[in-house]
Amino acid sequence: MSLWYWLTGLLPFDWLSFAFMKQALLAVILVSYLFGLLGSQVINQQMAFFSDAIGHAALTGIAIGAIMGLADPTWAMVAFAGILALAISWLRRVSLTSADTVIGLFMAFAVALGIVILSRGGGFAKYSGYLVGDILSITPAEIRNLLILILAVTVLWILYFNQLMLISLNPSLARSRGIKVWLIEAMFSLAVAVVVTVSIKWVGLLVINSMLILPAAAARNISGNTRQYVWWSITISLASGMAGLIASYYLSTATGATIVLVSMGIFVITLGIKKLAWRI
Amino acid sequence: MAVDNKAISDKSCGYCCTKLVKLGVAFGQNRVLEDVNLHVHCGQFTAVIGPNGAGKTTLLKAILGEVPHTGHVHFIDSDGRRPDRPLLGYVPQKLEFDATAPVSVRDLFAGAAGRRPVWLGIGSSDRSRAKEALDTVKAGRLLDRKLGQLSGGELQRVLLAMAITPVPNLLLLDEPVSGVDLSGIELFYKMVSQLRRDYHLSIILVSHDLATVAQFADRIIFLNRTVIADGPPREVLSNQTVRQAFALPPEPALSFPEIRPEHKDGRGCISCNLEKNP
Numbered sequence: 001m002s003l004w005y006w007l008t009g010l011l012p013f014d015w016l017s018f019a020f021m022k023q024a025l026l027a028v029i030l031v032s033y034l035f036g037l038l039g040s041q042v043i044n045q046q047m048a049f050f051s052d053a054i055g056h057a058a059l060t061g062i063a064i065g066a067i068m069g070l071a072d073p074t075w076a077m078v079a080f081a082g083i084l085a086l087a088i089s090w091l092r093r094v095s096l097t098s099a100d101t102v103i104g105l106f107m108a109f110a111v112a113l114g115i116v117i118l119s120r121g122g123g124f125a126k127y128s129g130y131l132v133g134d135i136l137s138i139t140p141a142e143i144r145n146l147l148i149l150i151l152a153v154t155v156l157w158i159l160y161f162n163q164l165m166l167i168s169l170n171p172s173l174a175r176s177r178g179i180k181v182w183l184i185e186a187m188f189s190l191a192v193a194v195v196v197t198v199s200i201k202w203v204g205l206l207v208i209n210s211m212l213i214l215p216a217a218a219a220r221n222i223s224g225n226t227r228q229y230v231w232w233s234i235t236i237s238l239a240s241g242m243a244g245l246i247a248s249y250y251l252s253t254a255t256g257a258t259i260v261l262v263s264m265g266i267f268v269i270t271l272g273i274k275k276l277a278w279r280i
Numbered sequence: 281m282a283v284d285n286k287a288i289s290d291k292s293c294g295y296c297c298t299k300l301v302k303l304g305v306a307f308g309q310n311r312v313l314e315d316v317n318l319h320v321h322c323g324q325f326t327a328v329i330g331p332n333g334a335g336k337t338t339l340l341k342a343i344l345g346e347v348p349h350t351g352h353v354h355f356i357d358s359d360g361r362r363p364d365r366p367l368l369g370y371v372p373q374k375l376e377f378d379a380t381a382p383v384s385v386r387d388l389f390a391g392a393a394g395r396r397p398v399w400l401g402i403g404s405s406d407r408s409r410a411k412e413a414l415d416t417v418k419a420g421r422l423l424d425r426k427l428g429q430l431s432g433g434e435l436q437r438v439l440l441a442m443a444i445t446p447v448p449n450l451l452l453l454d455e456p457v458s459g460v461d462l463s464g465i466e467l468f469y470k471m472v473s474q475l476r477r478d479y480h481l482s483i484i485l486v487s488h489d490l491a492t493v494a495q496f497a498d499r500i501i502f503l504n505r506t507v508i509a510d511g512p513p514r515e516v517l518s519n520q521t522v523r524q525a526f527a528l529p530p531e532p533a534l535s536f537p538e539i540r541p542e543h544k545d546g547r548g549c550i551s552c553n554l555e556k557n558p
Contacts, residue, residue, distance in 0.1 A: 040399075044378075044381060046378070157397065158397050158400070159397075161397035161398060161399055162390070162391040162392070162397055163391075165383065165387065165391045165398060166388075168378075169375070169377045169381065169383060169427070170377055172346060172370070175344060175345070175346050176368050176370035176452070177392055219382075220380065220382055223382040224384060224424075224426060225382060225383070225386065225387050225426070226382060226387040226391075226399060227387075227398060227399050227401055229382035229399075230399035
């Protein structure tokens with residue numbers, strides 16, 4: 001941490017003169033990298049709706065944490081999201097109902113349950129912070145946990161990325177090459193669930209999914225192969241993360257939402273590039 | 281029979297036959313396949329034909345282990361052993377995938393064969409292996425194209441190249457050229473026949489196209505929930521049930537070329553001793 005303070009101290013920016021901004025910048029970089037990496041596969045697996053549902057399910061996790069009297073409901077949230085993720089991927093496998101319906105069903109249930117529990121006695125306002133998120137509140141201990149998470153996801157990405165890519169193209173094809181499709185899918189769903197839930201506090205439930213999806217969607221417009229795709233996704237995520245943080249500092253707006261607006265802008269630009277490339 | 285097995289110790293054919301015993305598949309109450317018994321030998325090009333809904337694709341999926349089934353699927357090598365999981369090559373009917381997916385042909389190969397994660401770059405050995413495989417199906421120039429930019433025939437050839445890298449024990453083709461133009465179909469089957477000669481592959485092909493099947497396969501199985509007819513193309517295609525199912529005139533008006541099954545040329549496994557390997 002002190003290395004980071006020293007490094008950022010070298011930069012001649014006013015907005016970096018506060019310790020909380022230094023921490024926030026580091027957090028934004030870490031979260032953006034993680035989201036860029038994960039988002040690329042969330043889109044490939046056509047799981048955008050799934051990750052949205054997981055984000056919303058965090059409400060129930062918070063509620064369970066509150067019932068259990070936990071000061072920090074993160075673990076309750078992670079556990080609940082993990083169970084939900086596995087339940088959804090299991091149901092997708094065994095039932096003939098379309099994935100959309102299954103996910104929609106669970107999402108509505110989780111959100112309703114969360115609101116019912118949290119609003120007992122009219123106390124919902126207390127939790128509304130989770131809806132918008134606040135990256136400026138991140139602590140050094142949380143940054144350390146984030147680093148561990150990044151390491152875990154990166155290792156997962158090195159070991160299982162190829163399998164995941166084949167599954168996203170065609171599960172039967174993947175199976176014919178000896179890939180354990182359900183295992184990899186379940187692992188991936190779990191990774192998405194954990195990352196989304198852990199980050200909700202800083203990014204906010206309402207915009208977290210856009211932050212996951214938009215950079216990858218933009219990268220898709222301008223990539224000719226998988227390597228370009230993943231790295232563009234990470235780059236766009238990092239760029240919009242940092243630009244959004246700085247903008248939100250000067251405009252006094254919620255950081256997560258500001259980041260999403262920036263990435264939306266980048267998405268529109270890449271769409272234009274794609275259209276131009278088509279015409280040529 | 282056992283003597284034959286010993287006499288022929290062709291390394292290209294360590295694998296010997298695929299044996300289905302009383303195979304059945306049911307989706308809920310709907311029994312799609314029952315009591316299917318089949319032996320498919322090494323080097324044999326077997327075509328499975330049958331009406332729509334006869335369970336042809338399901339048969340392949342059962343062999344792939346993708347749908348739960350009753351009965352057994354045995355893979356037996358020339359020593360009579362049963363390797364747990366032989367290498368299976370599979371070319372699906374029509375690869376359903378998101379055409380905008382940023383996946384190039386090279387990514388597909390490297391992802392299927394290489395250990396190195398594609399997003400960290402593709403090694404030069406993976407690259408040259410992919411190029412080599414694509415060259416065998418005359419598709420080397422497609423290496424850097426996105427999958428969504430390939431024509432139907434090109435995509436099927438790429439999938440064929442992928443299915444034979446590494447050379448599988450058994451190649452499963454599920455109507456691999458539906459939606460491909462005539463010249464593409466011709467090219468595809470010529471490649472498959474060439475591969476069979478070169479690698480002594482056993483191939484199971486599901487197809488609707490009787491003319492092609494008669495030309496290239498050395499055995500035809502008429503499937504309708506179970507095996508109705510099984511034999512060389514001439515025999516099966518003059519079977520009355522088969523002719524009715526395909527609305528052919530009762531007497532064979534079409535003349536099919538004489539078939540010279542290449543697996544009987546003394547190379548590779550002519551037989552696997554089925555009595556010895558129940």
